[in-house]
Amino acid sequence: MIWGLLASAGAEKHGSVVVLTLSVAIAAGGFLTILGKRSGVPGIILLLFGGVCLGPEGWNIVQPESLGEILNVLVSLSVGLILFEGGLTLNVDGYRAAGRVIRRLLTIGVLLTWSLTAFAVWVFYRFPPTFCILMGSLVIVTGPTVIQPILKRIHLRWKLHQTLHWEGVLIDPIGVFAAVLAFEWVVGAGGEAALSNLGIRVLSGFAIGFIGGEVICFLLKHRAIPEELLNVFMLAAAVLVFGTAEAMIHEGGLLSVTVAGLVVGARQPPELKAIVHFKSILVDLLIGFVFILLTARLELRQFFDFGAQGFILVGVVICVVRPVVILICTWGSEMTVRERLFLSWVAPRGVVAASMASLFALALAQQGRFAHPEFVESFVYSVIFVTVVSQGFSAGPLAWALRLKEASLDGWMIVGAHPLACSVATFLRDVRKVPVLLIDGNRQAVKDAEAMGLPVILGDAREADMIEERAEFEGIGRVLAFTDNEDLNELLCKKWEVELGKGRVYRWASTQTSMDSETGVVLWSWMPKPSVVSSEVMLGEAALTVRMGERLASSGVLEALMTAHDKEVLLDPGPASKLKSKRDEAQTLYLQREADYLLNAISPSCLLRFEGTDKEALLREMVALGVKEYSLLNEVRVLDEVIRREAAMPVSMGRGIALPHGRVSGLDQPCCVIAQVPEGLVYHDSDQEPVRLVFLLLSPENEAEMHLAVLGEIARLVADAEVRQKMMDCEELEAVITVIRQYRRMHTPFAAARG
DSSP, X not given: OHHHHHHHHHHHXXXXXXXXHHHHHHHHHHHHHHHHHHHOSOHHHHHHHHHHHHSTTTTOOOOGGGGTTHHHHHHHHHHHHHHHHHHHTOXXXXXXXXXXXXXXXXXXXXXXXXXXXXXXXXXXHOOOHHHHHHHHHHTSOOOHHHHHHHHHHHOBOHHHHHHHHHHHHHHHHHHHHHHHHHHHHHHHOOGGXXXXXXXXXXXXXXXXXXXXXXXXXXXXXXXXXXXXXXXXXXXXXHHHHHHHHHHHSTTOHHHHHHHHHHHHHHHOOTTHHHHHHHHHHHHHHHHHHHHHHHHHHOOHHHHHHHHHHHHHHHHHIIXXXXXXXXXXXXXXXXXXXXXXXXHHHOOOOOHHHHHHHHHHHHHHHHHTOSSOTHHHHHHHHHHHHHHHHHHHHHHHHHHHHXXXXXXXXXXXXXXXXXXXHHHHHHHIIIIIOOOEEEEESOHHHHHHHHHTTOOEEESOTTOHHHHHHSGGGTTEEEEEEOSSOHHHHHHHHHHHHHHHXXXXXXXXXXXXXXXXXXXXXXXXTTSOOHHHHHHHHHHXXXXXEEEXXXXXXXXXXXXXXXXXXXXXXXXXXXXXXXXXXXXXXXEEEEEEEGGGHHHHHEEEEEEEEOOOOOHHHHHHHHHHHHHHHSTTSOHHHHHHHHHHHHHHSOOEEETTEEOOEEEETTOSSOEEEEEEEEEEEOOSTTOSSOEEEEEEEEEETTOHHHHHHHHHHHHHHHTSHHHHHHHHHOSSTTHHHHHHHHHHHHHSHHHHHHO
């Protein structure tokens, strides 16, 4: 009776310890993660100290041993979900768009870090080679959770920032995959059967993960899951893949769930961004929970046993392996010595490495085949602690000493991901060489922008706090509200000028009332709605072109949007505005619409007043002017082509207008010669009145659509009786161009808005 009561009381006490351990681990992990983000202190440092303080080495509130065998299950499942989310967020487009140095770091760099670290472990401790290979795989990953807070705090030059950012984002799934493969090799090894065991485990894990990922993609693609239950489905599916693999292959769940996440991330099914957002929130909670549990297990004794020899090994990994990797991966690149020095020092390891190390240590301890499984945790946690503390606090001063900080945040966030906004973003990125970010609530627009290799967020630009937390926002210091809704643009400027400053927010507006507001700098008020211009661009009725040299005065042919070089951008559309430096290197982004083709084809030197009445003599003089304008043309060949065409099919439009034309080789743009014939001439027998105005249009041989577009413009122009008469009566030849320009201003949306 007494023993029964004592046993019952002990069970109740054990149950309360388990509940307290789990609840405190979850709560502490969440609170410390939040505190880390708010304070700017690397969250992993807070979690590390928090776990030790809460564990048996400290206040003994969190007691991982009370969980028994379920601890391994909880850690395995949590790490599996973390790795699944890592696979979902693998940015294939980011890797493709990344520079050569980043691609080297993710391939050659991974192999070098892995092999050199494994060799160093073997040299120092003479562990079995398979165990050394596992050790090397665990310190490959740097991880965005530790590198992003550093980047956000010190504001590096953009190229250097991009290198560290993409290495951290993309190396997580690669490093984890390498670690899981190494672990499969270790736990599956067994004499001569080692290779076959590894092959079976890897192939089985791949197969289960691939099938699971494809089934998930199929259901998402065919919208078989209600939208409000997508996150529940993804969580359940990941757990199912993990559990199925574990049931079939012991310790095989990690590989399968990682592969499943990679498959889904690569397929990019619908609603993936919303799923990833939820999963990232869940992963933040899981990382904190797992890290508190795992660090609470740590004993100070094992780090004393690690000893001076172990910390020398850590020094070799940080001060020898990383610099060698950077030296080889940046060989022949444009990176400066100072940038290479900074990259050689900054490579902090993070939560994923710690989670994998503890998980593998637990599994190896259960197997009992390795004499020192605790070495896995001692080594990896030492690397994490030393890199995060030393590099986290020294990165800022080092960047300042090496003069690698950005003087100011000149990156642009553009609200709207339509084609016009994408072109502006591309120009700023490639010419001004600053970070850009697009944001839009339209999923298709976001997808199209991503296909162009542009950073883009699906979301609401009014949620400034949430956007500023995103890694993509790094380097952004200016906002352009570029939507059709002028009221929304003004509202966005009001919100963002609080964050960035009054002179760093811009907006499109067309009405004078909007322009009179003091909120935001108004750009391109002469332009119709961005969606209208974007539609014209997509239909080929407008084009955005970039030209070198000083900005041209607005002639009604090309409308300047912005002029820039790598140090400066000029937004004022007035030609009187000048860049402060490097004018000869400047490039300007121009907007050219379909209605501009005719004016672009006319030159003052291609205007003629013909005093005769002979049709062939007229054509000869007009062709001569065109050939003089474009010296590459063969005058005899062009004249023969025009006369032959006019003899077979003369283009007399009536009302005193003729339009000879042809497509010829040797041109790269249309050329239009205009002739006044004061006395008039008989162009065709069917003409009811003499021809007094002749347009000779010559277009590039392979530009049939452009040729037809200019013919259409001329037809619309001369259909207006008043315009037609003015052109015939001009005393000064150059006044003909003025008449055409006036017509354009009256009949195009751009000019009407500007006038």
